[in-house]
Amino acid sequence: MAVAVQGAPSKGSRDREPRPGLVERFKRSYSKHWYAYVMIAPVVLVLGVLVLYPLIEGIWLTLTDATSLNSARQIGVNKVPATYNFIGLHNYADILWGPGSYDRFWSHFVWTIAWTVLCVCLHYSLGLGLALLLNQKLRGRGAYRLLLILPWAVPTFVTVFSWRLMLSDGGAVNTVLGALHLPEPGWLDDPLGQKAAAILVNTWVGVPFMMISLLGGLQSIPAELYEAAEMDGATAWQQFRHVTLPGLRTVSSTVVLLGVIWTFNQFAVIFLLFGNGAPDAQLLVTWAYRLGFGQQPRDYAQSAAYGVILLSILIVFTSFYRRWLARNEQANG
Amino acid sequence: MRRGIAASALVAALAVSMAACSSGGSSSDTKADGPVTITYWDTSNATNEAPNYQELAKKFEAANPNIKVDFVSVPFDQAQNKLQTAMGAKGAPDVFRSEVGWTAAFAKAGYLEALDGTPAAADANAFQPSLIQQAKYQGKLYGVPLVTDTLGLLYNKDLFTKAGITAAPKTWDELKTDAATLKDKAGVDGFWMRAGDGYYAMPLLFGEGTDTVDAAGKKITITSPEAAKAVETYKTLFTAPGTAKADVTSDSYAHMMDAFTSGKVAAIIQGPWEITNIYKGTAFADKANLGIAPVPAGSSGKAGAPTGGHNVSVYAGADAAHKAAAEKFAAFMTSAESQAFIAQKNSTLPTRADAFTPEVKANPGIAGFQAVLASAKPRPELAEYSSLFASLGTNLGKVVQGTSTQDGLSTIATDYAKLLPDFSK
Numbered sequence: 036m037a038v039a040v041q042g043a044p045s046k047g048s049r050d051r052e053p054r055p056g057l058v059e060r061f062k063r064s065y066s067k068h069w070y071a072y073v074m075i076a077p078v079v080l081v082l083g084v085l086v087l088y089p090l091i092e093g094i095w096l097t098l099t100d101a102t103s104l105n106s107a108r109q110i111g112v113n114k115v116p117a118t119y120n121f122i123g124l125h126n127y128a129d130i131l132w133g134p135g136s137y138d139r140f141w142s143h144f145v146w147t148i149a150w151t152v153l154c155v156c157l158h159y160s161l162g163l164g165l166a167l168l169l170n171q172k173l174r175g176r177g178a179y180r181l182l183l184i185l186p187w188a189v190p191t192f193v194t195v196f197s198w199r200l201m202l203s204d205g206g207a208v209n210t211v212l213g214a215l216h217l218p219e220p221g222w223l224d225d226p227l228g229q230k231a232a233a234i235l236v237n238t239w240v241g242v243p244f245m246m247i248s249l250l251g252g253l254q255s256i257p258a259e260l261y262e263a264a265e266m267d268g269a270t271a272w273q274q275f276r277h278v279t280l281p282g283l284r285t286v287s288s289t290v291v292l293l294g295v296i297w298t299f300n301q302f303a304v305i306f307l308l309f310g311n312g313a314p315d316a317q318l319l320v321t322w323a324y325r326l327g328f329g330q331q332p333r334d335y336a337q338s339a340a341y342g343v344i345l346l347s348i349l350i351v352f353t354s355f356y357r358r359w360l361a362r363n364e365q366a367n368g
Numbered sequence: 369m370r371r372g373i374a375a376s377a378l379v380a381a382l383a384v385s386m387a388a389c390s391s392g393g394s395s396s397d398t399k400a401d402g403p404v405t406i407t408y409w410d411t412s413n414a415t416n417e418a419p420n421y422q423e424l425a426k427k428f429e430a431a432n433p434n435i436k437v438d439f440v441s442v443p444f445d446q447a448q449n450k451l452q453t454a455m456g457a458k459g460a461p462d463v464f465r466s467e468v469g470w471t472a473a474f475a476k477a478g479y480l481e482a483l484d485g486t487p488a489a490a491d492a493n494a495f496q497p498s499l500i501q502q503a504k505y506q507g508k509l510y511g512v513p514l515v516t517d518t519l520g521l522l523y524n525k526d527l528f529t530k531a532g533i534t535a536a537p538k539t540w541d542e543l544k545t546d547a548a549t550l551k552d553k554a555g556v557d558g559f560w561m562r563a564g565d566g567y568y569a570m571p572l573l574f575g576e577g578t579d580t581v582d583a584a585g586k587k588i589t590i591t592s593p594e595a596a597k598a599v600e601t602y603k604t605l606f607t608a609p610g611t612a613k614a615d616v617t618s619d620s621y622a623h624m625m626d627a628f629t630s631g632k633v634a635a636i637i638q639g640p641w642e643i644t645n646i647y648k649g650t651a652f653a654d655k656a657n658l659g660i661a662p663v664p665a666g667s668s669g670k671a672g673a674p675t676g677g678h679n680v681s682v683y684a685g686a687d688a689a690h691k692a693a694a695e696k697f698a699a700f701m702t703s704a705e706s707q708a709f710i711a712q713k714n715s716t717l718p719t720r721a722d723a724f725t726p727e728v729k730a731n732p733g734i735a736g737f738q739a740v741l742a743s744a745k746p747r748p749e750l751a752e753y754s755s756l757f758a759s760l761g762t763n764l765g766k767v768v769q770g771t772s773t774q775d776g777l778s779t780i781a782t783d784y785a786k787l788l789p790d791f792s793k
Binding site for chain 2: 110115199224329
């Protein structure tokens with residue numbers, strides 16, 4: 036450590052005092068705000084243990100060829116040391132363009148993107164529609180609201196298993212379709228039907244949250260705006276276009292972002308609906324789970340690599356989304 | 369400086385938490401003289417089979433007052449995963465019922481105690497040599513055979529008679545002909561093949577004289593023309609008239625069994641572990657109605673079915689006292705007397721000749737399956753062999769849904785190449 040000597044002539048010929056070094060700045064801010072550091076220390080520590088450490092460990096795993104056969108394990112009293120090797124970025128290369136990468140990664144990637152876009156669009160549009168309906172002054176509004184929140188309040192596995200019963204071959208859905216002389220698709224059997232079923236169930240589960248959030252947004256739009264619009268002779272559509280949507284912008288941007296992240300990483304619906312079947316309807320998340328825990332030997336490294344790829348996709352998406360929002364904000368003043 | 373302190377504090381905290389996670393061994397008390405409690409994980413069917421195993425465990429406790437058995441039922445389809453997790457960390461059972469396909473893989477990972485020369489393997493010579501062979505890994509014995517099984521063609525004799533069919537079909541082609549006849553004359557689906565399950569598809573491969581891999585020749589054989597032919601036949605088993613359409617939902621197993629036991633389908637490919645359950649079905653109130661025949665043969669003229677079954681294995685991580693008790697327990701569970709008891713109760717096949725008592729032989733299910741055992745193909749000694757079923761099942765499920773046979777098989781071969789890096793394609 037350099038020791039500053041008091042009164043030594045400064046080497047710099049400039050008059051301005053040089054910007055203090057990092058350590059110095061840290062020291063200053065520490066002496067000034069030490070209590071704040073003390074306050075956040077526990078949080079930092081907990082986050083470090085719960086988030087940062089596993090994340091770094093996971094990223095490290097992706098650079099190795101760890102499987103359940105060569106990882107360290109403790110067999111009662113005997114410790115078996117890890118014997119996996121560092122293989123650099125080979126896992127990523129193998130996933131993205133190794134043999135069979137279309138089947139293993141790209142088909143799931145395309146489906147995951149399609150699933151996210153479709154589900155979020157359905158969530159948002161249905162949620163907004165229901166929120167607009169519930170925003171009217173009608174009798175029994177509270178009861179309707181309660182009913183519409185139910186799908187969200189019921190534990191996911193109950194919802195999904197009920198759907199699984201209803202969508203099965205002799206289930207309620209196909210019985211109704213058969214009675215109407217419509218074709219009866221194999222909802223849980225054929226690849227396209229599986230995807231449709233997954234979107235249907237996820238929509239059912241996801242709409243209530245959107246509805247409640249948007250309803251909150253709607254109720255925060257001042258009624259005066261509508262009155263003024265009406266005075267100016269705006270039609271209902273124009274009111275919706277120029278009052279409701281701009282008023283909902285902040286809420287919408289947040290719930291859409293949340294919706295995208297949740298839907299992208301939706302594990303429970305797919306896992307509970309198809310169990311170990313339906314290879315084509317697996318999202319990247321459930322596929323990664325299958326690699327890491329659903330097979331023998333377990334492929335920890337590839338599974339972790341999938342996790343890192345997923346995280347990267349979401350980080351890229353979020354940063355673009357935020358930028359796009361900021362641009363919109365400026366454009367709309 | 370300060371950051372250094374913070375960092376080292378973080379590291380210390382991590383070290384403490386890691387240490388907290390990794391301490392602790394297997395179960396409770398380790399006193400040599402006091403009573404020992406061993407944990408046994410049973411993977412048999414919890415409603416039909418497990419109560420009889422539990423009864424055996426009680427008998428064992430009565431005979432060995434200083435050993436208590438903590439009997440835990442673990443659903444079979446989750447057991448491999450649970451064991452894998454527990455045995456690499458903590459909470460593993462001291463002794464457990466292990467599917468024959470797991471033995472090699474678990475032994476390779478170092479989870480199993482070698483049983484040569486222990487009380488558990490005292491009667492090793494009494495067992496069927498091929499079953500002892502498949503419980504070995506690199507020359508050491510890692511499990512004691514508890515039950516053995518293979519797949520057979522189970523059929524409903526009443527429905528066959530109704531359709532005017534007098535004998536069980538011998539080949540897949542005959543089976544399809546019979547299925548069409550059954551549909552016409554008896555008005556039920558003639559045959560239900562389990563779709564998207566590698567284990568149940570093995571008879572087709574064996575029927576063409578091939579296998580997923582050639583373990584001796586270190587070659588992946590799933591892309592051979594014979595295998596392609598087998599898959600083509602497999603596809604027709606869901607499309608031919610009188611066969612049930614492919615069910616690849618997660619409830620397909622239950623659907624198949626419900627259809628068979630209630631007489632809605634006349635024949636299935638199934639193993640002896642379901643016999644107890646089948647006898648409870650409405651269509652089989654009269655046990656004599658269940659016909660058991662070898663699986664149909666393919667174009668090679670030979671019929672072959674995979675050898676399944678279970679061993680009792682001892683966990684390598686248990687301490688000496690628990691190991692000794694666990695070995696005793698393994699010996700007891702696989703003794704001739706215990707096996708005869710289980711065979712009568714569960715209709716599963718014993719693994720040693722001296723367990724085939726006259727009463728056991730009189731059980732129609734066992735008598736039927738004993739005749740089928742001749743077509744059972746022993747497993748190659750390959751640690752990864754049971755891991756090969758997963759990709760096979762997944763991709764066969766895709767094939768029956770429209771993926772081309774060649775694409776399906778080459779995907780399987782790619783997966784196999786990963787599992788078996790030193791095999792040639």
